Amino acid sequence: MPPHPATQAHPAPDADSADxxxxxLAASATSARLARRQVGDRLRAWRLPHLVDDAELIxxxxxxxxxxxxxxxxPVWHTLRRLHTVTYDAVRLxxxxxxxxxSGIPAPREAGDDILCNGRGLRLVRALSSDWGAWRLPHGHVxxxxxxxxxx
Numbered sequence: 836m837p838p839h840p841a842t843q844a845h846p847a848p849d850a851d852s853a854d855x856x857x858x859x860l861a862a863s864a865t866s867a868r869l870a871r872r873q874v875g876d877r878l879r880a881w882r883l884p885h886l887v888d889d890a891e892l893i894x895x896x897x898x899x900x901x902x903x904x905x906x907x908x909x910p911v912w913h914t915l916r917r918l919h920t921v922t923y924d925a926v927r928l929x930x931x932x933x934x935x936x937x938s939g940i941p942a943p944r945e946a947g948d949d950i951l952c953n954g955r956g957l958r959l960v961r962a963l964s965s966d967w968g969a970w971r972l973p974h975g976h977v978x979x980x981x982x983x984x985x986x987x
Contacts, residue, residue, distance in 0.1 A: 857914040862902045862932075867895045870913050874928065877915050883926065886982050889963045890915075890928060893980050896956035897930035905932025905975065924984040925965070931977040 856877050860866040871891040878887050894913055901911040914929040960967050964980035 854917040854919070855914060857912060859910050859912045860898065861910055862905060862908055864902075866902060866911065867898045870894045870898045870930075874913075874915050878926070881917060881926075883984060886926060886984070889982055890926065893960050893963055893982075894928050894930065896959055897928065897978050897980070900956055900978070901930050901932035901934070905934035909933040918981075919984075925981050926984065927979055927981045929977050929979040931972065931975055933975040 856873070858870070858873050860869060871894060874890050874894045875887045878884065878890055894915075898911060898913060905911055909932065911930065911932045913931070914927075916927045916929070918925045918927055960978075960980050963982070965983050967978070967980040969976055969978040
């Protein structure tokens, strides 16, 4: 079992606290860019600028997937959480939608079978995060990724 609990059985309303921020986004082409800015701004406010590049790339990929595979026209949401205990310090990005979801981790693709055009998103998430996964909701699904705060 990972050291962080799977939380949030359904999308939280837009919330702001010391350890988390949740945003709701329209299912539009500009939402991934907005999510990158929101996550980057929050990480800088938490004085974690060394996580910004990876976190922005992860949230961008997950938001784009949520818009592409979610319920057409329904909003998507994303949450950034600070997970801090005596022995564990990380941030977790969660992106959710109202779609039917996906059936699991896609099979690895080989160069030449259109990897340059699509299919790289979850591979990037896996490569950049220390842990990631997904869970189904009664009305959609959430994909999450964890970045440790102490990268050294």
